[in-house]
Amino acid sequence: xxxxxxxxxxxxxxxxxxxxxxxxxAVSAKPVGWRTPVILAAFALIALVFxxxxxxxxxxxxxxxxxxDFFQLPALEINAFAGGLxxxxxxLALAGYAVYLKTQDRPAPGWLNVAFIVxxxxxxxxxxxxxxxxxxxxxxxxxxxxxxLAVPLVFGSLSGVLCERVGVVNIxxxxxxxxxxxxxxxxxxxxxxxxxxxxxxxxxxxxVSMVLAVxxxxxxxxxxxxxxxLNVLVSGVTxxxxxxxxxxxxxxxxxxxxxDIIEIPLLSGIPIIGPILFRQSLVGYLMYAxxxxxxxxxxxxxxxxxxxxxxxxxxxxxxxxxxVNATRFWNVTLGGAVxxxxxxxxxxxxxxxxxxxISGGRGFIALAALIFGRWNPIGAFxxxxxxxxxxxxxxxxxIIGTPVPSQFMAMLPYLVTVLAVxxxxxxxxxxxxxxxxxxxx
Amino acid sequence: MPENxxxxxxxxxxxxxxxxxxxxxxxxxxxxxxxEPSAVPATAQSGQLPGGPDTVLRKIFTGSGxxxxxxxxxxxxxxxxxxxxxxxxxxxxxxxxxxxxxDFLAAVWNAATRSYIALFxxxxxxPRGNTAAAQFAPFTETLxxxxxxxxxxxxxxxxxxAGLFNIGAQGxxxxxxxxxxxxxxxxxxxxGLHLLLVLVAGIIGGAVWGGLVGLxxxxxxxxxxxxxIMFNYIALYFLRYLLNTPAxxxxxxxxxxxxxxxxxxxxxxxxxxxxxxxxxxxxxxAATVLVWWLLNRxxxxxxxxxxxxxxxxxxxxxxxxxxxxxxxxxxxGGLAGLSGVxxxxxxxxxxxxxxxxTYGFDAITVALLGRSTPWGTFAAGLLFGAFRAGAxxxxxxxxxxxxxxxxxxxxxxLFIAAPPLVRxxxxxxxxxxxxxxxxxxxxxxxTGGAA
Numbered sequence: 015x016x017x018x019x020x021x022x023x024x025x026x027x028x029x030x031x032x033x034x035x036x037x038x039x040a041v042s043a044k045p046v047g048w049r050t051p052v053i054l055a056a057f058a059l060i061a062l063v064f065x066x067x068x069x070x071x072x073x074x075x076x077x078x079x080x081x082x083d084f085f086q087l088p089a090l091e092i093n094a095f096a097g098g099l100x101x102x103x104x105x106l107a108l109a110g111y112a113v114y115l116k117t118q119d120r121p122a123p124g125w126l127n128v129a130f131i132v133x134x135x136x137x138x139x140x141x142x143x144x145x146x147x148x149x150x151x152x153x154x155x156x157x158x159x160x161x162x163l164a165v166p167l168v169f170g171s172l173s174g175v176l177c178e179r180v181g182v183v184n185i186x187x188x189x190x191x192x193x194x195x196x197x198x199x200x201x202x203x204x205x206x207x208x209x210x211x212x213x214x215x216x217x218x219x220x221x222v223s224m225v226l227a228v229x230x231x232x233x234x235x236x237x238x239x240x241x242x243x244l245n246v247l248v249s250g251v252t253x254x255x256x257x258x259x260x261x262x263x264x265x266x267x268x269x270x271x272x273x274d275i276i277e278i279p280l281l282s283g284i285p286i287i288g289p290i291l292f293r294q295s296l297v298g299y300l301m302y303a304x305x306x307x308x309x310x311x312x313x314x315x316x317x318x319x320x321x322x323x324x325x326x327x328x329x330x331x332x333x334x335x336x337x338v339n340a341t342r343f344w345n346v347t348l349g350g351a352v353x354x355x356x357x358x359x360x361x362x363x364x365x366x367x368x369x370x371x372i373s374g375g376r377g378f379i380a381l382a383a384l385i386f387g388r389w390n391p392i393g394a395f396x397x398x399x400x401x402x403x404x405x406x407x408x409x410x411x412x413i414i415g416t417p418v419p420s421q422f423m424a425m426l427p428y429l430v431t432v433l434a435v436x437x438x439x440x441x442x443x444x445x446x447x448x449x450x451x452x453x454x455x
Numbered sequence: 456m457p458e459n460x461x462x463x464x465x466x467x468x469x470x471x472x473x474x475x476x477x478x479x480x481x482x483x484x485x486x487x488x489x490x491e492p493s494a495v496p497a498t499a500q501s502g503q504l505p506g507g508p509d510t511v512l513r514k515i516f517t518g519s520g521x522x523x524x525x526x527x528x529x530x531x532x533x534x535x536x537x538x539x540x541x542x543x544x545x546x547x548x549x550x551x552x553x554x555x556x557x558d559f560l561a562a563v564w565n566a567a568t569r570s571y572i573a574l575f576x577x578x579x580x581x582p583r584g585n586t587a588a589a590q591f592a593p594f595t596e597t598l599x600x601x602x603x604x605x606x607x608x609x610x611x612x613x614x615x616x617a618g619l620f621n622i623g624a625q626g627x628x629x630x631x632x633x634x635x636x637x638x639x640x641x642x643x644x645x646x647g648l649h650l651l652l653v654l655v656a657g658i659i660g661g662a663v664w665g666g667l668v669g670l671x672x673x674x675x676x677x678x679x680x681x682x683x684i685m686f687n688y689i690a691l692y693f694l695r696y697l698l699n700t701p702a703x704x705x706x707x708x709x710x711x712x713x714x715x716x717x718x719x720x721x722x723x724x725x726x727x728x729x730x731x732x733x734x735x736x737x738x739x740x741a742a743t744v745l746v747w748w749l750l751n752r753x754x755x756x757x758x759x760x761x762x763x764x765x766x767x768x769x770x771x772x773x774x775x776x777x778x779x780x781x782x783x784x785x786x787x788g789g790l791a792g793l794s795g796v797x798x799x800x801x802x803x804x805x806x807x808x809x810x811x812x813t814y815g816f817d818a819i820t821v822a823l824l825g826r827s828t829p830w831g832t833f834a835a836g837l838l839f840g841a842f843r844a845g846a847x848x849x850x851x852x853x854x855x856x857x858x859x860x861x862x863x864x865x866x867x868x869l870f871i872a873a874p875p876l877v878r879x880x881x882x883x884x885x886x887x888x889x890x891x892x893x894x895x896x897x898x899x900x901x902t903g904g905a906a
Contacts, residue, residue, distance in 0.1 A: 246861050251537070254859050258856060378688070428688040435685075
């Protein structure tokens with residue numbers, strides 16, 4: 015409903031628009047529903063009551079600069095009550111605009127939802143920090159930390175994009191991340207070279223993916239079954255080898271040299287943006303590159319057109335001479351390699367050794383990011399950032415002592431995803447043939 | 456995503472059907488109606504290979520029952536190789552592999568069999584026990600661990616039969632555990648009534664959590680796989696939150712652990728005090744009978760299966776698909792809820808954030824191994840319960856990590872899902888299969904062209 019091509023200003027290129035919602039919008043000549051405006055209004059009212067009227071009367075302080083920036087900006091000081099009130103009134107106005115559009119039988123444009131989410135998060139943040147015992151956080155640190163936590167999520171969801179766009183559901187993202195993390199650790203330790211570890215991680219992810227591909231394409235086993243079972247299998251194998259090999263001899267097998275943070279001179283000193291874009295590990299830079307490459311590849315190249323054709327209508331693609339199952343096989347393998355690289359982030363960048371279940375369910379959050387991002391690489395990227403943000407905020411919230419239990423913050427990505435798939439925040443629909451095996455004939 | 460992710464159940468009903476063809480046929484049927492549905496039921500098409508009748512022997516060896524056995528065998532062999540690959544003795548003998556290969560092979564055999572013997576002794580029969588009771592104690596432990604696996608597995612299996620992929624047993628167990636435990640330690644009720652209320656609370660907790668997924672699926676079309684995965688995490692964090700609140704945290708305790716359940720709220724131990732086996736196992740048997748009756752004898756069960764086989768046809772035939780979706784998820788949740796009750800009122804007697812352990816996820820493999828039939832699930836639950844129980848003993852005796860169980864478990868399910876692979880490994884693929892298949896697909900191609 016919300017992401018639509020028929021938005022009043024089709025000139026603005028919204029990445030979210032390029033998703034499969036297009037088809038839905040093109041098909042739906044039906045009148046605009048009340049759902050989106052009503053949901054927006056409800057959330058705006060929640061914001062008004064909790065963040066505005068019941069907002070804490072404290073000054074929330076958001077540090078913008080870190081010590082290493084080359085110029086310092088003063089911290090942002092906002093009265094939580096006033097800030098919450100102003101933002102929630104803006105939110106109400108946005109919701110009102112959506113209602114107005116509905117009465118005109120026009121759908122809410124895509125930017126409205128994005129703006130709504132951003133402002134709602136801001137109001138929430140001000141409320142959380144304003145109500146804390148020590149109402150001050152470093153915004154720069156919060157955002158940089160979010161990006162860091164989002165790195166494996168982004169790789170995982172890109173893997174999901176590559177697989178689902180070609181018509182194979184990838185529940186095994188978790189297993190691919192875990193396999194990548196394990197292989198990166200062991201190979202980097204043995205070779206004493208993190209770059210070889212990185213390549214090995216990609217290979218390991220690809221191997222896990224190939225099993226998924228062989229079973230779901232050649233043996234036509236239900237893709238979800240294979241995915242679920244693969245997660246267990248990888249968890250078992252890595253856990254077994256960790257207990258038998260790595261723990262017995264940590265120095266020889268489980269102390270990988272890490273990938274260093276590469277700072278780009280000058281640019282890395284820019285407040286907020288610098289640490290995010292120009293103070294990353296190799297894996298971090300690869301993440302940005304991968305998002306762009308996958309997006310361009312999927313939507314601007316012949317390869318991408320074929321991939322999407324296979325994912326949307328394999329029969330038609332087959333008729334036009336595309337080898338459906340080969341396309342699926344190689345795409346799924348590629349997806350696994352991407353997720354494997356994401357897994358290497360755990361052992362080569364974040365932590366300096368492998369432990370059991372190091373991926374800790376992030377493969378499933380990546381799956382959520384994929385859906386929330388509407389099967390679009392850039393959408394998935396921002397969704398992963400949002401989830402990384404929630405994850406990071408959760409730990410910060412525990413430190414500064416706020417009234418919101420950290421468990422609810424941890425729950426947030428999952429709740430948001432439920433809302434997303436239930437169609438409460440716009441329609442989210444995957445590639446038509448995703449999950450359906452293709453039997454030629 | 457598939458409307459009907461369950462090719463197995465058809466195969467389970469007619470064991471002599473070549474399952475991989477069934478799978479393929481079912482896949483064709485699920486292609487969103489894009490293909491011409493076959494006039495003959497998919498299960499009936501490929502019962503016999505052309506070119507002469509099958510021998511009885513061939514039927515036995517290629518049937519799905521045999522495939523299950525071979526799949527288990529193959530998984531155990533691979534697991535054994537994995538054990539051997541990290542064994543010290545094997546590593547030592549491998550240095551002179553070419554000089555004396557027999558040593559190496561003997562070391563491999565020893566490493567694997569030692570672990571599996573320990574597994575067996577820990578799960579079925581321990582010959583070193585002094586009394587008969589001590590000798591069979593491992594078996595009661597197997598039954599205890601199998602209890603939550605069976606009931607949660609039944610929930611997953613039931614949903615499978617209705618074409619729903621219920622990955623949410625984990626969350627349903629947790630929600631059931633929360634409610635059951637609270638009733639168990641917070642209320643003070645007479646004996647009997649208290650336990651009954653614990654049971655009811657647990658079932659309701661699971662049923663509501665499962666039914667909610669069904670409701671969302673029926674109302675909004677959201678995919679149940681995504682919903683259940685997310686609901687698992689929501690339940691887990693909700694539990695962790697509760698265990699830090701005064702209502703749930705044990706007084707004077709800093710760890711997230713609840714008070715111990717009242718004596719009147721726990722399952723009685725059915726074999727006396729020295730064994731952990733509790734009433735929950737009897738209830739698991741009862742639940743298996745109930746699910747069997749529900750699926751095979753009741754109208755509701757018929758509706759579930761019809762929806763699972765083809766939702767559109769079921770809708771056309773006047774079955775309320777939405778109602779069936781919600782109901783089957785609620786019942787599945789209730790069954791998983793039984794596992795939650797078995798955990799808090801039977802095995803653990805307290806509520807921690809590990810209440811569901813990995814039972815919810817294991818339940819999926821249990822249901823798959825059991826081919827989504829009630830008694831198959833029961834048997835699979837026993838097998839995996841034995842693995843779990845024996846693995847503890849195995850780790851103590853031989854140092855083989857418990858994780859090997861995960862490997863074997865998942866390999867079993869993978870192999871069972873792909874019978875052609877298993878038959879290929881054991882060289883059982885019928886020779887005449889290939890031409891037969893080619894002819895079949897040619898036929899399909901021509902009809903496809905005509906349509």
